[in-house]
Amino acid sequence: MSSAGNSGGQMGLLPEGLSDRLPPQAEASARLARDVIDCVSAHGYQRVMPPLAEFEETLTGRLKSARAQDLLRAVDPVSQRTLALRPDMTAQVGRIAATRLASAARPLRLCYSGPVLKLRANQLRPEREQLQVGAELIGSDSVVAATEIVSVAIEALQAAGVSGITVDFTLPDLIDELAADALPLGVDEIEAVRAELDSKDAGGLAELGSAAAAYLPLIEATGPFHAAMERLEAIDAGGVLASRIAALRAIAKPIGWDITLTLDPTERHSFAYQSWFGFSIFAEGFIGEIGRGGSYTIIHPDGREEPATGFSLYPDPLIDAGFGRTDERRIFLPLHADAERAKALRADGWRTVAALSAGDDGAALGCSHWLDGDTPRAY
Numbered sequence: 001m002s003s004a005g006n007s008g009g010q011m012g013l014l015p016e017g018l019s020d021r022l023p024p025q026a027e028a029s030a031r032l033a034r035d036v037i038d039c040v041s042a043h044g045y046q047r048v049m050p051p052l053a054e055f056e057e058t059l060t061g062r063l064k065s066a067r068a069q070d071l072l073r074a075v076d077p078v079s080q081r082t083l084a085l086r087p088d089m090t091a092q093v094g095r096i097a098a099t100r101l102a103s104a105a106r107p108l109r110l111c112y113s114g115p116v117l118k119l120r121a122n123q124l125r126p127e128r129e130q131l132q133v134g135a136e137l138i139g140s141d142s143v144v145a146a147t148e149i150v151s152v153a154i155e156a157l158q159a160a161g162v163s164g165i166t167v168d169f170t171l172p173d174l175i176d177e178l179a180a181d182a183l184p185l186g187v188d189e190i191e192a193v194r195a196e197l198d199s200k201d202a203g204g205l206a207e208l209g210s211a212a213a214a215y216l217p218l219i220e221a222t223g224p225f226h227a228a229m230e231r232l233e234a235i236d237a238g239g240v241l242a243s244r245i246a247a248l249r250a251i252a253k254p255i256g257w258d259i260t261l262t263l264d265p266t267e268r269h270s271f272a273y274q275s276w277f278g279f280s281i282f283a284e285g286f287i288g289e290i291g292r293g294g295s296y297t298i299i300h301p302d303g304r305e306e307p308a309t310g311f312s313l314y315p316d317p318l319i320d321a322g323f324g325r326t327d328e329r330r331i332f333l334p335l336h337a338d339a340e341r342a343k344a345l346r347a348d349g350w351r352t353v354a355a356l357s358a359g360d361d362g363a364a365l366g367c368s369h370w371l372d373g374d375t376p377r378a379y
């Protein structure tokens with residue numbers, strides 16, 4: 001969120017990582033979220049508004065393989081149960097899809113926008129509260145579903161004025177799949193191999209022994225999409241890899257030439273519930289990802305599993321950089337200005353700022369114009 005919020009004299013007024021959005025960024029934030037939601041809605045995604053907090057177990061138990069999370073928790077004096085503030089709305093949408101909308105027709109397209117909260121900030125993003133805007137396609141994790149989600153995510157960012165977009169494809173469950181058969185690893189070895197792959201440490205990986213060293217070529221299969229895909233193809237790991245390679249190529253195919261595509265097959269996302277397909281979105285000039293997405297599995301109350309695919313954008317850095325702002329025309333209305341004329345100006349897109357007393361100063365109140373009789377005049 002805005003650095004303006006916690007800077008200077010405000011230091012210490014709010015807990016670390018939480019800040020106010022002030023004008024004009026608060027409005028820019030709302031406008032940008034609206035632009036993204038409008039774009040997603042135009043593709044048939046209907047809005048849901050889950051609550052800010054819910055029982056901890058419903059936040060963590062609905063998505064398969066969700067990692068135990070650092071959550072901001074409180075004991076609810078009403079139910080005597082532990083509540084948690086949401087760190088992510090995808091799990092909430094999963095709960096809605098598995099319960100109240102369990103019998104709605106599939107595929108079910110839902111979208112959302114709202115704040116999410118992390119217990120701890122990281123260096124890249126010092127803010128603990130972030131705006132999250134996203135869409136979930138429930139009932140499918142097919143190539144067609146993934147293609148739709150990736151293209152809607154890109155279109156939504158473009159609708160918000162973002163250019164220079166890079167999409168980085170990942171294969172979240174690849175290590176588990178390979179370890180189970182083609183490149184076998186013991187259960188206790190998997191985490192060590194993952195850690196070395198996370199840090200792209202070829203030396204460390206080789207030191208783990210010959211079974212782990214079989215994963216070395218995956219480190220090389222990283223970078224610009226087509227070259228990295230060729231290196232991935234050269235790895236002989238049977239059907240697991242072949243089907244994923246074909247799927248990634250199919251998803252990549254319709255993506256516009258103006259989008260940079262990269263591959264990082266072993267990259268892990270923070271929430272770690274993605275199944276076969278994942279992606280991160282970056283924009284030129286911004287450090288860190290501004291969106292993530294992928295396929296995942298929702299667990300219904302009866303144990304049934306349902307595939308889904310979705311994305312979430314985190315637009316705060318865009319707002320800090322001035323996206324979402326418009327040139328607003330503010331006009332000062334002196335005392336006793338004509339109310340009908342003022343109404344007509346508002347209908348024409350002006351923002352009117354009415355004097356409450358003779359001493360009010362329109363220019364100091366941010367107006368570029370004042371109403372002189374019937375005529376707007378520049379200060």
Ligand SMILES: N[C@@H](Cc1c[nH]c[nH+]1)C(=O)O
Binds near residue numbers: 088090292296310311
């Ligand atoms: N909510 C996920 C992204 C996602 C949405 N749907 C599926 N994955 C995240 O923020 O990392």
